[in-house]
Amino acid sequence: MKPPNHRTPDTPPGFGSATLAYPVTLKNVADRAGVSVSTASRALNGQARKYRISPATEKAVRKVAADLGFQASQVARSLRLKRSGLIGVIVPDISNPFFASIAREVSLGVEAFGFSVLLGDSREETEIEQRLVEQLRAKQVEALLVCPVGVDPDHLVKLDRSGLPVVVADRVFDGIELPSVTSDNRTAARAVAEVLIEQGHRKIGVLSGVRDSLPAKTRLQGLTDAAQHAGFHLDPSYLAGNAFTEQSGYDATLTLLDRHPEMTAIFAMCTPAAIGAMRALAERGMAIPSDMSIVAFDDHPFAELMKTPLTVSVQDIPRLGRLATAVLLKRLNVNPSTDSSTESSRQTLPPLSTPAEIEIQSSTSLWKVPTTLLRRSSVAVPRQ
Amino acid sequence: MKPPNHRTPDTPPGFGSATLAYPVTLKNVADRAGVSVSTASRALNGQARKYRISPATEKAVRKVAADLGFQASQVARSLRLKRSGLIGVIVPDISNPFFASIAREVSLGVEAFGFSVLLGDSREETEIEQRLVEQLRAKQVEALLVCPVGVDPDHLVKLDRSGLPVVVADRVFDGIELPSVTSDNRTAARAVAEVLIEQGHRKIGVLSGVRDSLPAKTRLQGLTDAAQHAGFHLDPSYLAGNAFTEQSGYDATLTLLDRHPEMTAIFAMCTPAAIGAMRALAERGMAIPSDMSIVAFDDHPFAELMKTPLTVSVQDIPRLGRLATAVLLKRLNVNPSTDSSTESSRQTLPPLSTPAEIEIQSSTSLWKVPTTLLRRSSVAVPRQ
DNA sequence: CCCGCTTGCACAATCGTTTGTGCTCTGTGC
DNA sequence: GCACAGAGCACAAACGATTGTGCAAGCGGG
Numbered sequence: 001m002k003p004p005n006h007r008t009p010d011t012p013p014g015f016g017s018a019t020l021a022y023p024v025t026l027k028n029v030a031d032r033a034g035v036s037v038s039t040a041s042r043a044l045n046g047q048a049r050k051y052r053i054s055p056a057t058e059k060a061v062r063k064v065a066a067d068l069g070f071q072a073s074q075v076a077r078s079l080r081l082k083r084s085g086l087i088g089v090i091v092p093d094i095s096n097p098f099f100a101s102i103a104r105e106v107s108l109g110v111e112a113f114g115f116s117v118l119l120g121d122s123r124e125e126t127e128i129e130q131r132l133v134e135q136l137r138a139k140q141v142e143a144l145l146v147c148p149v150g151v152d153p154d155h156l157v158k159l160d161r162s163g164l165p166v167v168v169a170d171r172v173f174d175g176i177e178l179p180s181v182t183s184d185n186r187t188a189a190r191a192v193a194e195v196l197i198e199q200g201h202r203k204i205g206v207l208s209g210v211r212d213s214l215p216a217k218t219r220l221q222g223l224t225d226a227a228q229h230a231g232f233h234l235d236p237s238y239l240a241g242n243a244f245t246e247q248s249g250y251d252a253t254l255t256l257l258d259r260h261p262e263m264t265a266i267f268a269m270c271t272p273a274a275i276g277a278m279r280a281l282a283e284r285g286m287a288i289p290s291d292m293s294i295v296a297f298d299d300h301p302f303a304e305l306m307k308t309p310l311t312v313s314v315q316d317i318p319r320l321g322r323l324a325t326a327v328l329l330k331r332l333n334v335n336p337s338t339d340s341s342t343e344s345s346r347q348t349l350p351p352l353s354t355p356a357e358i359e360i361q362s363s364t365s366l367w368k369v370p371t372t373l374l375r376r377s378s379v380a381v382p383r384q
Numbered sequence: 385m386k387p388p389n390h391r392t393p394d395t396p397p398g399f400g401s402a403t404l405a406y407p408v409t410l411k412n413v414a415d416r417a418g419v420s421v422s423t424a425s426r427a428l429n430g431q432a433r434k435y436r437i438s439p440a441t442e443k444a445v446r447k448v449a450a451d452l453g454f455q456a457s458q459v460a461r462s463l464r465l466k467r468s469g470l471i472g473v474i475v476p477d478i479s480n481p482f483f484a485s486i487a488r489e490v491s492l493g494v495e496a497f498g499f500s501v502l503l504g505d506s507r508e509e510t511e512i513e514q515r516l517v518e519q520l521r522a523k524q525v526e527a528l529l530v531c532p533v534g535v536d537p538d539h540l541v542k543l544d545r546s547g548l549p550v551v552v553a554d555r556v557f558d559g560i561e562l563p564s565v566t567s568d569n570r571t572a573a574r575a576v577a578e579v580l581i582e583q584g585h586r587k588i589g590v591l592s593g594v595r596d597s598l599p600a601k602t603r604l605q606g607l608t609d610a611a612q613h614a615g616f617h618l619d620p621s622y623l624a625g626n627a628f629t630e631q632s633g634y635d636a637t638l639t640l641l642d643r644h645p646e647m648t649a650i651f652a653m654c655t656p657a658a659i660g661a662m663r664a665l666a667e668r669g670m671a672i673p674s675d676m677s678i679v680a681f682d683d684h685p686f687a688e689l690m691k692t693p694l695t696v697s698v699q700d701i702p703r704l705g706r707l708a709t710a711v712l713l714k715r716l717n718v719n720p721s722t723d724s725s726t727e728s729s730r731q732t733l734p735p736l737s738t739p740a741e742i743e744i745q746s747s748t749s750l751w752k753v754p755t756t757l758l759r760r761s762s763v764a765v766p767r768q
Numbered sequence: 769c770c771c772g773c774t775t776g777c778a779c780a781a782t783c784g785t786t787t788g789t790g791c792t793c794t795g796t797g798c
Numbered sequence: 799g800c801a802c803a804g805a806g807c808a809c810a811a812a813c814g815a816t817t818g819t820g821c822a823a824g825c826g827g828g
Contacts, residue, residue, distance in 0.1 A: 023466075023814095025813095025814060025815085026814065026815060026816095027814075027815095035777075035778085036777070036778045036779080037778090037814090037815080037816095038777080038778065038779080038780095038816080038817075039776085039777060039778075041815070041816060041817085042777095042816090042817085045816085047816095047817090051776090051777090051817085052774090052775060052776055052777080053776070053777075054775085054776060054777090057776080057777080071518070071521055071522045072522065072814085072815070073463075073522070073524060073813090073814055073815065074522050074523045074524060074815095075459055075462045075463050075468060075523075075524050075813085075814075075815090076463055076783090076813070076814035076815040076816090077814080077815050077816075078459045078783090078815090079457075079459050079460055079463055079782090079783045079784065079785090079813090079814080079815075080782070080783050080814080080815050080816050080817090081783085081815085081816070082407075082783070084459060085523070086502075086523075089503075093488075094478070094484050094487055094488045094491070095481050095484045095485045095488050096481075096484075097479050097480075097481055097484070100478050100479040100480075100481070100484040101479045103478055103503065104477075104478045104479050104505050107478070107503055107504065107505050108505060108507075111504075111516075111519065114519075116502050116503075116504075116519060116520065116523055117502065117503045118470075118500050118501065118502060118503075119473075119487065119491055119500075119501045119502075119503040120491065120495075120500075121488050121491050121492060123492075132495075134455070135495065135498075135500060136500065137455055138455045138456065138457075138458050139458045139459075139469070139470075139500055140457060140458060140459045246685065272685070275685050275686065275689065278689050279688075300686060301630065301656070301659055302659065302684060302686035302687070302690065303686070304663075305659065305662050305690050305691055306686065306689050306690050306691065307689055307690060307691050407784095409783095409784060409785090410784065410785065410786095411784075419807075419808085420807070420808045420809080421784085421785080421786095421808090422786080422787075422807080422808065422809080422810090423806085423807060423808075425785070425786060425787085426786090426787085426807095429786085431786095431787090435787085435806090435807090436804085436805055436806055436807080437806070437807075438805080438806060438807090441806080441807080456784085456785070457783090457784055457785070458785095459783085459784075459785090460783070460784035460785040460786090460813090461784080461785055461786075462785090462813090463783090463784080463785070463812095463813045463814065463815090464784080464785045464786050464787090464812075464813050465785080465786070465813085466813070
C-alpha cells in the first residue's frame with residue numbers, strides 16, 4: 001500500500017539496518033535469507049517439519065523476517081487461501097450501547113482466531129442494511145453477524161443459502177431460517193409485567209418496538225401471558241409505537257395518554273422508548289410512579305442515579321454477544337473450545353482471551369440467553 | 385470463499401437461470417459474454433471509452449454481470465491495486481457511547497468512498513492496542529484512526545512514519561507529531577470550572593483521567609486558568625485518580641473526601657468518573673448539590689432524568705468524528721468535498737451521505753471542535 | 769563404483785483482478 | 799489496388815502469498 005516515497009528493501013545497502021519500509025514482502029525476506037520464496041513461506045508458517053526445511057534455514061528465515069518487520073499480506077494470503085479473515089457485523093446503531101456491546105464481544109471473541117470485524121451501521125434502515133451487506137460481501141467477509149433493522153429477512157436468508165454464513169442476533173425473525181440468538185424475551189416480559197400486575201395495574205399501555213420483529217412480538221406475548229394468568233385481557237388499543245427509538249416512545253406515550261386517560265402504567269419495550277415516555281410524562285406534569293408506573297428493558301450505569309430508577313428486565317448482553325460469536329465460529333468450523341495454541345492463527349498473535357465458555361446445546365437454530373429482573377422504584381400501587 | 389457445495393457457474397447449463405452461486409468471477413462473466421477477461425473488466429469499470437470497448441459489448445457485459453450477480457472480489461482487486469479499501473478504527477472501549485459515536489461517524493463518512501471500517505477494541509490496554517495495530521496492519525488497512533489508551537504514542541508515530549497514515553482522536557498527545565482532533569478542552573474546562581467558582585467554591589477536588597493524556601492535562605489547565613482568574617490557587621493535593629473510568633472516579637472521590645473534608649465541589653474529568661463520584665457520595669450519605677457540588681464532561685440521554693442533572697460541558701462528538709474522518713480522507717487523497725458522482729468508487733454503490741461539511745482550515749495538525757456548557761442543578765452555593 | 773533413498777530446497781502454478789501492449793479486422797483516401 | 803489509420807478486442811504480466819512436484823546433492827549398502 002502507498003507505493004510512493006518508500007525505499008523498497010530489495011537489497012538494502014547497509015546490511016543489518018533494515019528500518020521498516022512499509023511493504024516488506026516475502027520475496028524480500030527470501031532474498032535476504034538466500035532462500036526461495038516457498039522455503040521462506042514454509043519456514044514462517046510452521047510447515048518446516050512437514051516440508052523438511054532444515055532447522056538452521058528456518059531459524060535464519062525467522063530472524064530475517066523479524067529484522068525486516070515482515071508481515072504477510074493478508075490480502076495476498078486471502079486470495080490464495082480463499083479466506084479473508086474478515087467477519088462482518090451489521091447493527092442498526094453502533095452508538096447504542098446495546099449493539100456496541102455485541103460488536104465488542106464479537107470483536108474480542110474472533111480476534112483470537114485471526115479474524116477481524118468489519119463494522120456496518122445501518123441507521124435503522126433496511127435499505128442501508130442491504131447496501132452494507134453487498135459492500136461487505138464484496139469485501140469477501142467469511143460470515144456475517146446481523147442485528148437486523150427488523151423487517152424483510154429474505155435477503156439475509158438468500159445470502160445464507162448462497163453460501164455466506166449469516167447469524168442473526170437480537171432482532172430475530174419468526175419462522176426462522178437462520179441461526180439466531182436472542183434473550184428469553186417472553187419470560188423477561190412476563191416478569192416485568194407481573195411486577196405491574198401484582199401492584200394492581202390493569203390499564204397498561206404498551207410502547208412497542210418494530211411490530212413485526214420477534215422481540216416486540218415476544219415481549220408482547222410475555223405481557224399477554226401475565227395478564228391471562230392474572231385473569232384479565234389486554235385491549236389492543238393500549239398498544240402504540242412502532243420503533244425501538246426514543247421518539248417512538250415519546251409519541252406513543254402522548255397518544256396513549258390521550259386515548260386512555262385511565263391508564264395507570266406503561267410497559268416500554270426498550271430503554272429509549274422509556275426515556276421518551278419519561279419526557280412525555282414530565283411535559284404533562286405527571287410524576288413517576290405516583291401518577292404513572294413504568295417498567296422497561298435493559299439497564300444502564302446511569303439508571304441507578306435517576307430520579308426514579310426504573311424497574312427493568314436486564315439482558316445479559318455480553319453473554320448474548322459471546323453466544324452469537326460462538327455460533328459464528330462454529331459455522332466457520334473453527335473450534336471455540338480447542339486449546340488455541342494450535343497453529344490455527346499462524347503468524348497472527350496468540351489468542352487474547354479464551355473465546356467463549358458457551359455450550360452450544362443441541363442443533364436448534366434459535367438460542368436464548370436468560371435475563372434477570374431488577375425491581376426499583378418506578379412502580380407503585382395505582383392511584384385510585 | 386467457501387468453495388464447497390456450490391456449483392461454479394463456468395458454463396451453466398440452462399442459459400438464463402443463473403441463480404447466484406457464491407463465487408462468480410470476472411472470468412465467468414467474460415466467458416458467458418463471449419469476451420476476454422480484460423474486456424469484461426474494462427466494460428464494468430467505466431473504462432469503456434478510454435479503451436475503446438464498443439457500447440454494444442459494454443452493455444452485454446453489464447447485463448451478464450447483473451444476471452450472474454457478479455461482485456468483483458475486493459481481495460483480488462486490493463492485491464492488484466495495492467489498495468485495500470479498509471480503514472482501521474481502534475478505540476479503548478466501543479461500548480462507551482463516546483467512542484461508539486466516533487466509530488459511527490467514521491463508518492458513515494468513509495463508506496461513501498468505498499471504504500469499510502475494521503474495528504478494534506483495545507480495552508484500555510496499551511499492549512492490546514499495539515497488537516491490534518499489528519493485526520490491522522497485516523490486513524493492509526490504508527489508514528488508522530486511533531483513540532489511544534493514552535500512553536506511549538511512539539509506536540503510532542513510527543507507524544505513521546513508515547507510511548501508514550495515522551490520525552489520533554480525543555486522547556491526543558503533547559508535542560504532537562500526528563494529525564489529531566479533539567475538543568477544545570481548555571475552554572470547556574474553564575467554563576465548567578467558572579460555574580463552580582462563581583458560586584463561591586474554592587476547595588475543588590479534581591477527578592483526573594490518565595494523567596499523561598492531553599485531555600486530562602488540558603482540562604486541568606482550564607481549571608487552573610479559571611482559578612487564577614478568580615485569584616486563587618489550586619492545591620495539587622486536590623487531585624486524584626488516573627483513569628477515565630468509573631472505578632477511578634469512585635476511588636478518587638473517597639480518597640479526596642478523607643484527605644480534604646473541607647472540600648465543597650468536585651470537578652470530574654469524564655462521565656464515568658462522575659458516576660463513580662455520585663456512588664461514593666451516596667455511600668457517604670452526602671447529597672448533591674447541598675453537600676457537594678459537581679461538574680463534569682459530556683452529556684447523555686439519561687442525564688436529564690437524573691436525580692440531580694449534572695452541569696456539564698458537552699462535546700460535539702459527531703462533529704469530532706466527522707472532522708477526524710475528513711482528516712483521514714484528506715490524508716488518503718480522496719477529496720471529501722468533491723461531488724461524489726465521480727467514478728471514484730467504481731462498482732460500489734453510490735454514496736450514502738455527503739461525508740462532511742467540515743472545513744479543514746490551515747495545515748495545523750491539531751484540530752479542535754468547540755464545546756457547549758449545560759448548566760443544570762448539580763451546583764449550589766457551598767454550605768458554610 | 770554404482771544404485772537408490774533421504775534430505776533440503778527451488779520451480780511454477782494458482783487465487784481474481786487490472787492494465788500495457790499488440791494483433792486483427794474494417795473502412796477510407798489516394 | 800494498396801497502405802494506413804483507427805476501432806475493438808485478446809494476450810500476458812503483474813500483485814504477494816501458498817503448495818504440489820521435481821531436482822540435485824549426500825549418504826550408505828552391495
